[in-house]
Amino acid sequence: MADQKNTDSDATKILKLEIINDKCSGLYSMSFELGEIVGPLVGNEIYTEAGFSSICNIHGIILIGFGVIYFLTCDKFNVSDTIFSALKNIFRRKRQFATFVDEVIVNESVDASES
Numbered sequence: 001m002a003d004q005k006n007t008d009s010d011a012t013k014i015l016k017l018e019i020i021n022d023k024c025s026g027l028y029s030m031s032f033e034l035g036e037i038v039g040p041l042v043g044n045e046i047y048t049e050a051g052f053s054s055i056c057n058i059h060g061i062i063l064i065g066f067g068v069i070y071f072l073t074c075d076k077f078n079v080s081d082t083i084f085s086a087l088k089n090i091f092r093r094k095r096q097f098a099t100f101v102d103e104v105i106v107n108e109s110v111d112a113s114e115s
Helices: 002-050 052-073 079-114
Strands: none
């Protein structure tokens, strides 16, 4: 009887997670579609009032601002560590391959000398 309660609670948890997932997906889709409708309308009004070059400057400033905020707040992003770890992996693989090739050459030369 206790196992059935655990199974029911697990099924209930899964159902609740699916409902939350469905609601989040619907909210994301709704906001995405709303942005597709409102964005061009607001963009046209701003373009009419400010002009193309001003809009490009504002857009560039906003992107630079988001970039600065991203680099200041993202703890996991470290370019040097990422690049160095990738290079270490590349050189380690090359070294392993070179060691393998050397072992094959040595084994072939030993087999040839024994014959």
